[in-house]
Amino acid sequence: MFVDRVKVNIKGGNGGNGMVSFYRAKYITHGGPDGGDGGKGGSVIFVGDEGMNTLMDFRYKRKYKAENGEGGGKRNCFGKDGKDIIIKVPVGTVIREAESGKVMADINKAGEEKVLIAGGKGGKGNQHFATPTRQAPRYAEQGRLAKEYDIILELKLIADVGLIGFPNVGKSTLLSMVTNANPKIANYHFTTLAPNLGVVESKFGNTFVLADIPGLVEGASEGIGLGHEFLRHVERTKVFIHVVDAAGVEGDDPVENVAKINKELEEYNSELLKRPQVIAANKTDIPEAAENVARLQEVYGKEGYQVFPISAATNQGLDDLLMEVGKILQNYPEDIIFEEEYEEYDEVSVDREPFVIEEVEDGYYVVTGIGVEKMIGYTNIETEKGFAFFQKYLKEKGIIEALEEKGIEQGDTVRIYDLEFEFWV
Known part of the structure; x- marks a missing residue:
């Protein structure tokens, strides 16, 4: 049987959770925080294999998942990173997101690699959250969840x-x-x-x-x-x-x-x-x-x-x-690559990505979410323009309103990944 189109499910490995731990030893009963970071989750990687000429193998296995990262440990021990999963496909395979039909990858050459899903980042242990005013933080980050997709593998002969x-x-x-x-x-x-x-x-x-x-x-x-x-x-x-x-x-x-x-x-x-x-x-x-x-x-x-x-x-x-x-x-060009006109897949827009707010301690709120993390990554809060954008983002995405619904008060602390600030509106 020649198989040239098949639907499968892929999921990256989740990041390991950070650890909440405090140093303990003989004669030391109130040591500082020493919770380690969680390990990074494994990625889902597709590789072109010239030894394959059909998608037959995917008829018998329809789910592929990378390994999760391990949680952090005591005494600043980092969790182990999860293993990547390598999925071999024939050269000439087009990978589409099943719901939209848009192309996520086009494997044209033997050995060509495409990271379709990056593993989730590991959460930080509580050692990172100590401040002069909060020396015993009982909070650690959760590992980031990796994405999951239903995809269509479509083989085109070359x-x-x-x-x-x-x-x-x-x-x-x-x-x-x-x-x-x-x-x-x-x-x-x-x-x-x-x-x-x-x-x-x-x-x-x-x-x-x-x-x-x-x-x-x-x-x-x-x-x-x-x-x-x-x-x-x-x-x-x-x-x-x-x-x-x-x-x-x-x-x-x-x-x-x-x-x-x-x-x-x-x-x-x-x-x-x-x-x-x-x-x-x-x-x-x-x-x-x-x-x-x-x-x-x-x-x-x-x-x-x-x-x-x-x-x-x-x-x-x-x-x-x-x-x-x-x-x-x-007389034919050697480097020509035939591609159809197709619409490439874009990650879900920030506008539609959810966020989560937790009150981990009295008066200490943590905001997480893929969209929020992206915003922090490309915004320079130190500049006036960047800070204005940051404030506008929090308001337009409903984060300020959600914090107020959670009961936040003026002067309480908000943490968004690596950024920590006092809440004043």
Whole structure:
């Protein structure tokens, strides 16, 4: 089975909690705070693996979670960091956020790494919260929670040359004759339901990867049949060999069929028609094919297409076809990366991110939340402009109102991560 689309759940490791602890030893009953920090949670990392060619493994395991960080210990001992989880995917895998459909990562190269979820930060132990007026803080930070996503893994083949055309025109036969691939071949529509890959090693010294893209139909660009699933693979192909049944065995007109397939390519992604394309007029061992080959050359020769009469079943004309494709690839940009136009995924906006307020001691309030942490990270409170932004943020996000609902009074202390201040409004 060829699997090219699957849904899985991933979660980063949570940060370990900070420790509330006070130094104790013989003759020392009221030592200072010595609670250690929690360890960082593990990250979720995707890596391109050239040894994989399907997403089959993800059919049997749908949940992936990195290890949580350990909590801090006594005597300033730090908690152990959680282990990252490495998830290998085939080269050509696009990772989408399931709910929005937006792209989070696009793995194009073997060994390419993408940290999709960073592990949560470890919470600070109570040793960090001692002040001249609060020498015995009974508060430590909780470890940050890591994000969790449902994602769609979508595999797009990356091949040098793609065989395109209607079903049952001889693409699978051609692939089997010029490569080491062994596709199933039968004389009915949609016998190929998954792309097959093979390596062409011609006697002219050209070596390239050839993909048999499953047969397209009219309406494929609109999602009819398995149209979108098949067309995804066409997008990452450098050169097209457009195979047609020149003999018209099933009563179709090969000249019209070329136009129909090209129309589907254009409607799905207009850039596809800008790729080099040669026409392989197949089944020329049948006498009726000669007239159609002449028509194909007359119609499409004017548009710049080269037409090669071939017979995949008898190996006729294949050398000329492969030699021309090899020449095209030699002049092709080596560093080109095919990407579809898609909307990239953005982290949830700060506006929608929640916050939590706790009164950990009488008159001492702690505000936490991903959005608040981000705001502190990019705001310079020491400047007048930065302080004004800080005040505006607290008011607009409802933090001041929430603190008042918790019962905060003038002069009480508020802590937002590393920032501690007295509350005056």
